[in-house]
Amino acid sequence: MRLLAEWGGGKAILANVKLDICQQFGIDFPLFAFSHCRDVVAAVTNAGGFGVLGATAYSPEQLDRELSWIDDHVNGKPYGADIIVPAKFEGKGEGLSKGDLASRIPDDTKAFVAELLSGHGIEPDPTPRIGSPMLSGNTGRELLDVAMSHPIKLIANALGVPPDYMIEAGRAAGVPVAALVGAKEHALKQAAAGVDLIVAQGTEAGGHCGEVSTLVLVPEVLDALEAAGSDIPVLAAGGIVTGRQMAAAVAMGAAGAWTGSVWLTTEEAETAPHTVQKMLAASSRDTVRSAGRTGKPSRQLVSDWTNAWAPNDGGRRPLPLPLQSMLVEPVLRRVDALAEQGHEGAQALATYFVGQGVGMMNKVKPAREVVLEFIEDYLAAAESLGRTIPD
Amino acid sequence: MRLLAEWGGGKAILANVKLDICQQFGIDFPLFAFSHCRDVVAAVTNAGGFGVLGATAYSPEQLDRELSWIDDHVNGKPYGADIIVPAKFEGKGEGLSKGDLASRIPDDTKAFVAELLSGHGIEPDPTPRIGSPMLSGNTGRELLDVAMSHPIKLIANALGVPPDYMIEAGRAAGVPVAALVGAKEHALKQAAAGVDLIVAQGTEAGGHCGEVSTLVLVPEVLDALEAAGSDIPVLAAGGIVTGRQMAAAVAMGAAGAWTGSVWLTTEEAETAPHTVQKMLAASSRDTVRSAGRTGKPSRQLVSDWTNAWAPNDGGRRPLPLPLQSMLVEPVLRRVDALAEQGHEGAQALATYFVGQGVGMMNKVKPAREVVLEFIEDYLAAAESLGRTIPD
CATH class of the missing domain: 3.20.20.70 (Aldolase class I)
Known part of the structure; x- marks a missing residue:
């Protein structure tokens, strides 16, 4: 100073x-x-x-x-x-309710997510939720x-x-x-x-x-x-x-x-604690511009989650806005909670929006x-x- | 000033x-x-x-x-x-001649290039050449x-x-x-x-x-x-x-x-004239980081050429360095010459290395x-x- x-x-x-x-x-x-x-x-x-x-x-x-x-x-x-x-x-101008929108989430995308989770040792959510069409x-x-x-x-x-x-x-x-x-x-x-x-x-x-x-x-x-x-x-x-x-x-x-x-x-931020640790350790090359979270390209920490979606090589094509985040946000919040408990599969999947400046964010x-x-x-x-x- | x-x-x-x-x-x-x-x-x-x-x-x-x-x-x-x-x-430490390297260029990649050209109204080169392994x-x-x-x-x-x-x-x-x-x-x-x-x-x-x-x-x-x-x-x-x-x-x-x-x-540059015109007209979004020219990711003007190769969606995977440029450089020089003569297919294919700053390069x-x-x-x-x- x-x-x-x-x-x-x-x-x-x-x-x-x-x-x-x-x-x-x-x-x-x-x-x-x-x-x-x-x-x-x-x-x-x-x-x-x-x-x-x-x-x-x-x-x-x-x-x-x-x-x-x-x-x-x-x-x-x-x-x-x-x-x-x-x-x-998706559904713009149609006056759709959350339920209407939720019904447009294809079963095979749900199955893909379930498989991705089970491949990381995460059991199906006993009370599966769909996020709000925010x-x-x-x-x-x-x-x-x-x-x-x-x-x-x-x-x-x-x-x-x-x-x-x-x-x-x-x-x-x-x-x-x-x-x-x-x-x-x-x-x-x-x-x-x-x-x-x-x-x-x-x-x-x-x-x-x-x-x-x-x-x-x-x-x-x-x-x-x-x-x-x-x-x-x-x-x-x-x-x-x-x-x-x-x-x-x-x-x-x-x-x-x-x-x-x-x-x-x-100190004030509400970022999931495990994700904070990932960010502190990340270099600028540990982010990727991926549509796997919201359906539109957004930059996030690279993780097994972002690797599973396009444009990553062989990744699955995401759903359009807002269906992708309705499906994905509750899942990723569950992943964050498990990661915090030390679940290794969840830790490999955990990700959050962050820019390339993350390489210079090294201290809370x-x-x-x-x-x-x-x-x-x-x-x-x-x-x-x-x-x-x-x- | x-x-x-x-x-x-x-x-x-x-x-x-x-x-x-x-x-x-x-x-x-x-x-x-x-x-x-x-x-x-x-x-x-x-x-x-x-x-x-x-x-x-x-x-x-x-x-x-x-x-x-x-x-x-x-x-x-x-x-x-x-x-x-x-x-x-490719071939590092093997002491390969240009001919040895040229023999490693797969026929189906040559066929892919020939097809890409013919799809743009460009006949096969009567005297096809292979570039130097520069x-x-x-x-x-x-x-x-x-x-x-x-x-x-x-x-x-x-x-x-x-x-x-x-x-x-x-x-x-x-x-x-x-x-x-x-x-x-x-x-x-x-x-x-x-x-x-x-x-x-x-x-x-x-x-x-x-x-x-x-x-x-x-x-x-x-x-x-x-x-x-x-x-x-x-x-x-x-x-x-x-x-x-x-x-x-x-x-x-x-x-x-x-x-x-x-x-x-x-004024001094030797850039192909049609490509200069493309650059003057381009915005910063008209470039792409593609391996379709040298086999390694390099930023170029977007064109039908770069669109044909990965990582563009459905694009072909390029050959490793230096095989891709040995195959490609003579082709793209021929494309430049045809583009200069007003050949529309060649003009759609023409490309060259350039950065996102191209959006601010508006005058010779x-x-x-x-x-x-x-x-x-x-x-x-x-x-x-x-x-x-x-x-």
């Missing part, structure tokens, strides 16, 4: 960070932290960054409780919510209403162009709407749809991601937006787990960084410390780049 | 760029340019960067001519040569001897750990040896083997590449080397086609940038102008990052 101390302690420096986006969002440092865990969201917001709660896995009632808890813990500081409303999914958009509108009833300062949609009602609700309430994109063509579409903030997310990101790397995508998106006459701010995402990578993105013109993976190994830390290290590292990188140019 | 002009014209600024590597290599700006074209190598070196001739496709006699031409055109300024000596290849390492030693007889200032090996004789020859002549790596484990191996410069090349790179992105690989390699007590300089490679991306890499601790793709659309320019734009853009990016931190 040399630089932080030398320059007068956290707050004084941070207020000086000359990024417009800090003024726009009322933050000290343009580090956006996506997490499913309210403790991480609050800790990042309280440390001067901007926490964003991943809301999609919650029911409307649960989400209301989580956001109320955050309200009680951030003292009016800004935070946001992320609600995935995918543009395409990636179907069925509950997106309700979740949005709940989120907007809290003092959120950002609403994000992590998959495709946000639906009109989301953009309209944001505009009516003065809450900026952010969208994640993995290609410049998508950024142009989002800009035309009226979003206020674009997150350009490279292929190295954990979770759903495209194929273009962050180092290429960020300047390509900025160039395309400029050519289209748009000055929407762009956050860089994908692989960013250190302040020097964030500085790299800002040097290319990004307004800040959007992060996710790095919070999975913080409080989320606040991660933010401060980001700032310190960012300042050091900016200073060091400055030393390479003439005075 | 606002900054260049404001700051007193090229040379004066460049001499001030405070990067140790500039002193080490006697250059003004740490932009390394890999090209198979001597004109590009000389132009980059003459503009203050460091040109590196890709030597592997040449016979020893041809290489001698090319390097003599460069010697005549750079007035003692520094340049280097890149010789691929892969660690693993990736077999057979001629690596001879090429090295030729290169060392010229005043080269760098010898690079783009695939695996350089053979002992290369490191020894470099050391004896005081010529630094560089090695390209795509993973931190490889960087540690290279450091232990005694290389002088590491090029950390991300998955977005054209040609042979690994799976880790540049934004993740560069800091991960630097951390690993530091932990191992090594202070070997690391150049960043993969996707870098602009000065702002180079500044990003330097902000993360890289000593400079190693580039390749960006030179393919320069002289190589010297590319260097100057890199410098300008680098300075602007470093200035702009500096403006985000306190004075």
